[in-house]
Amino acid sequence: MKDNIVLYPLIGRGHLFSMVELGKLILTHDPSFSITILIPTPPNTTPISPTTFFGSHSSSITFHHLPTAPPPATVTALPPHLRLIFELTHPNNHNLHQALRSISKSSHLKAIVLDFLNYTATQLTTALHIPTFFYFTPGASALTCMLYSPNLPPTPPNDEHEPLRIPGFPLISAKDLPNYHSLQHHAIFSDVGLTMSECDGIIVNTFEAIEGRAVKALEEGLCFPEGATTPPPPLFCIGPLISVPSGENDENGCLRWLDSQPSQSVVLLCFGSDGRFSKTQLKEIAIGLEKSEQRFLWVVRSRSDSENEERLEELLPEGFLERTKEKGMVVRNWAPQAAILSHESVGGFVTHCGWNSVLEAVCEGVPMVTWPLYAEQKLNRAVLVKEMKVALALKESEDGFVSAIELGERIKELMESEKGKELRQRVLSMKVSAVEAKREGGSSYAALSRLTQLWKKKNHLILHFPDT
Numbered sequence: 001m002k003d004n005i006v007l008y009p010l011i012g013r014g015h016l017f018s019m020v021e022l023g024k025l026i027l028t029h030d031p032s033f034s035i036t037i038l039i040p041t042p043p044n045t046t047p048i049s050p051t052t053f054f055g056s057h058s059s060s061i062t063f064h065h066l067p068t069a070p071p072p073a074t075v076t077a078l079p080p081h082l083r084l085i086f087e088l089t090h091p092n093n094h095n096l097h098q099a100l101r102s103i104s105k106s107s108h109l110k111a112i113v114l115d116f117l118n119y120t121a122t123q124l125t126t127a128l129h130i131p132t133f134f135y136f137t138p139g140a141s142a143l144t145c146m147l148y149s150p151n152l153p154p155t156p157p158n159d160e161h162e163p164l165r166i167p168g169f170p171l172i173s174a175k176d177l178p179n180y181h182s183l184q185h186h187a188i189f190s191d192v193g194l195t196m197s198e199c200d201g202i203i204v205n206t207f208e209a210i211e212g213r214a215v216k217a218l219e220e221g222l223c224f225p226e227g228a229t230t231p232p233p234p235l236f237c238i239g240p241l242i243s244v245p246s247g248e249n250d251e252n253g254c255l256r257w258l259d260s261q262p263s264q265s266v267v268l269l270c271f272g273s274d275g276r277f278s279k280t281q282l283k284e285i286a287i288g289l290e291k292s293e294q295r296f297l298w299v300v301r302s303r304s305d306s307e308n309e310e311r312l313e314e315l316l317p318e319g320f321l322e323r324t325k326e327k328g329m330v331v332r333n334w335a336p337q338a339a340i341l342s343h344e345s346v347g348g349f350v351t352h353c354g355w356n357s358v359l360e361a362v363c364e365g366v367p368m369v370t371w372p373l374y375a376e377q378k379l380n381r382a383v384l385v386k387e388m389k390v391a392l393a394l395k396e397s398e399d400g401f402v403s404a405i406e407l408g409e410r411i412k413e414l415m416e417s418e419k420g421k422e423l424r425q426r427v428l429s430m431k432v433s434a435v436e437a438k439r440e441g442g443s444s445y446a447a448l449s450r451l452t453q454l455w456k457k458k459n460h461l462i463l464h465f466p467d468t
């Protein structure tokens with residue numbers, strides 16, 4: 001029987017794909033392990049097919065679908081991404097219990113790795129004495145904020161712009177924290193921070209060269225909750241892990257179009273798996289692109305799409321598509337972003353600052369303009385602009401609206417100014433560091449070796465399964 005590591009991702013493309021890449025990385029590093037990836041099934045969906053989503057994979061990876069969990073006991077008025085935690089993870093502990101029981105019969109269960117938002121699973125894994133690790137998908141700097149959140153006041157300070165001091169993190173204002181105004185949100189993140197501070201280790205999809213200050217603060221335990229009784233858990237920065245979904249095709253012809261464009265001349269605008277804009281904002285973006293006079297590839301998603309997907313002509317200013325057809329390409333909903341960023345013709349990226357997008361841009365040496373939309377993306381903006389210095393920040397109004405003039409100017413600055421050149425040089429040097437980090441002897445390679453050796457040393461678990 002092989003030594004088995006169970007990976008428990010959150011549903012949601014960014015989290016799920018990144019966890020699958022983690023599984024592949026572990027096996028590439030040490031093929032003596034086997035990996036089981038638990039896949040939750042949200043209500044009213046059909047289970048996803050691993051081969052469709054993840055292509056062919058090693059026979060040492062098994063996907064185990066958890067049945068749909070019963071509805072939560074209390075209905076919570078939370079934003080959708082947080083509702084997932086309550087509707088899927090917590091009620092899923094019973095299913096998790098059954099899955100672990102069956103896995104431990106056919107392999108030597110050594111450890112479980114939880115997505116950080118699956119933190120309520122520790123109620124079960126602790127009771128079963130299973131070594132429990134967290135996988136933090138958004139990077140080390142965001143992790144310092146998450147762990148530090150129990151130390152932050154639960155209500156916003158009088159002056160929202162007053163800088164917050166978080167160890168290992170650049171100065172930010174309270175309004176840059178994820179939904180800082182929601183008390184419920186603060187309570188959840190405090191819980192996540194406390195739970196993570198007591199686990200057996202934290203795996204982070206980053207590498208030391210881009211987030212050195214945050215990594216140091218984490219290793220020194222500076223950002224752990226005050227009063228934490230245990231020493232800080234060991235940290236394993238094993239990235240960058242980039243997931244390029246198999247079978248992702250170029251049905252819109254983006255890559256073919258890029259083939260016909262000059263080197264480093266095109267700006268990509270793409271906003272994660274759920275970045276959507278109002279029709280007014282979409283029109284403003286279009287005007288900004290025309291003002292910038294740059295070549296562009298724009299992935300358009302509208303807030304109104306869920307009701308009825310409108311044609312591009314109805315969403316964009318009259319004549320825009322015709323006027324810009326020599327310079328720009330506009331596609332609906334989805335484009336193969338990682339492949340696009342790796343294309344020679346791409347020279348800039350307007351991003352919502354999701355961490356996977358950030359890593360994809362860094363690994364291809366593409367400088368960015370930041371337009372955070374949700375979750376921890378304003379934190380990532382601070383890191384990209386102030387710490388890594390590979391991006392320009394867009395100024396948005398209080399309600400998040402960005403004017404055409406602002407967008408046009410920042411894009412032009414990124415593509416044409418001396419400042420833009422400096423950013424490009426910096427991100428290109430990070431691209432080199434990313435390769436070095438993963439080579440034998442590099443920081444991420446060393447972290448992965450420490451992690452797999454630690455797992456090897458753990459005793460085989462003889463699990464007793466109390467009733468849940």
Ligand code: UDP
Nearest residue numbers: 014272273334335336337338354355356357
């Ligand atoms: N992505 C893509 N095409 C799109 C939008 C997103 O391939 O049109 C991919 C992107 O390359 C990244 C992931 O989806 O790998 C988005 O993850 P990220 O962490 O950046 O943002 P999230 O979707 O979690 O907000």
